[in-house]
Amino acid sequence: MNHRIVRRFNMFESSLDISEETGIIEGRKFNNLDWSNEHQPDLVFKSCVIIDSKFSGANLNGLRLINCQVFNCDFIEANISNGEFENTLFYSKDSQKGCDFHSADLRSSKFICCDISTSNFYRAELFDITIDRCQAQGCHFELADFTKVVSRKVIFSSATLTKSNFKYSDFEGVYLEKCDLSESNLVSVVLSGVNLEGSNLTNTIFSPSRYDGLSIFKADLRNAEISNIDVRLLDFSGVEIFEWQMIPLMEEMGFVIHPDN
Template sequence: MIKNQVFSEQRFNQKQFSGEEIHDCKFLRCCFDSIDLSETTFVNCIFYDDEMQKGCSFQNAQLKDASFKHCDLTMADFKNIQALGLEIRECKATGADFNGANFMNMITTRSWFCSAFMTKNNFSYANFSKVILEKCELWENRWTGANVRGTNFSGSDLSGGEFTEFDWNDVNITHCDLTNSDLGELNLRKVDLDGVKIDDWQQSHLLEKLGVIVIHSK
């Protein structure tokens, strides 16, 4: 186990942390690009230099079954990571960039499954553009202002989420669980809601936006 260390402007070796448990460490402007972090666990770690306003880079890293819990991943660069089974829980990931991240296990060219466990995080203004996250655990996240253009969340649990300043128009949420979520400006006329689960109070709110007055029977 690695604990209570500070790393500054370091570029790490291929398997330096692979499979390790890392607790209460600071990584300031560090580079994890292309290294193997499979099954590595980070707990209460900081990956953001608040003074320089710069995050760490994980571009092209192997993050299969890796875990981040209670970490500060603000502005982290996760572009093109291999992320099947990645766990991110109760983290601050404001402005993190997941463009090109791969959460899929390809079975054939036409069949695959995804695996990700990302819950109770702040993903405000993060970039998930064109990422495929089908049938994943994505509950109780804050998605304020996140870039989800072309993102596929089909079948995922998005319950308890906060979707203010969220563009619903070019994201696949079919068969998702949206119960107990703040749905922001979701427009029933423009979004495919096939198979989506919502609560009674959400239904009333969405219909009222269409001018329909919902009367609750006693």
């Protein structure tokens, strides 16, 4: 598809008009945009800055953000499915806040090498989402939906949450069965009521702050750094680990481990 290149500007703009033709917006700065409930699919922003703007309820299906800075923006209930976000900052160091994706549709979207720290994904639709090589500290994923209902009795979950820093993030009540969280930092995360059955947790730093109601049946924790877990409180049936990982787990229970003579 050929994209229309929209002319560059250096100063902040508070409005943006796009024709029906799909556009590439490059090297521009925007603040206080109000695109609430707008219909603007398949847009591409490159090297842009977007601050304090509203996209709540908008149809932004297929949105692409490349090397952008998106600070203090409202995407509540927006349709951003099939979006692609690369090397983009959603976290403002000045305000120490991320963006608000509360109840947004982010199905099949991809965050690659982004900073989404402290962003709010509460009750967002996240089936088939990819978050790879991202900073995602302190994010709110409570009750986010990573599933697709196939039938009354069949629920299928899909998510790739790999090589990312989820330290202090809250995943309470989410369903991540057979999802890929490999090589991610899961220090001080909230995993209360989370289903991680059959999930790939290899090479993670697995040290949740809360894990009441966590289900990890047949999860793969090989080569993970496991700590802050009382194995007596969880069902470890079918969980895969290496032999060397048994020592810290036993020490967490109070055993004093001596080397073999």
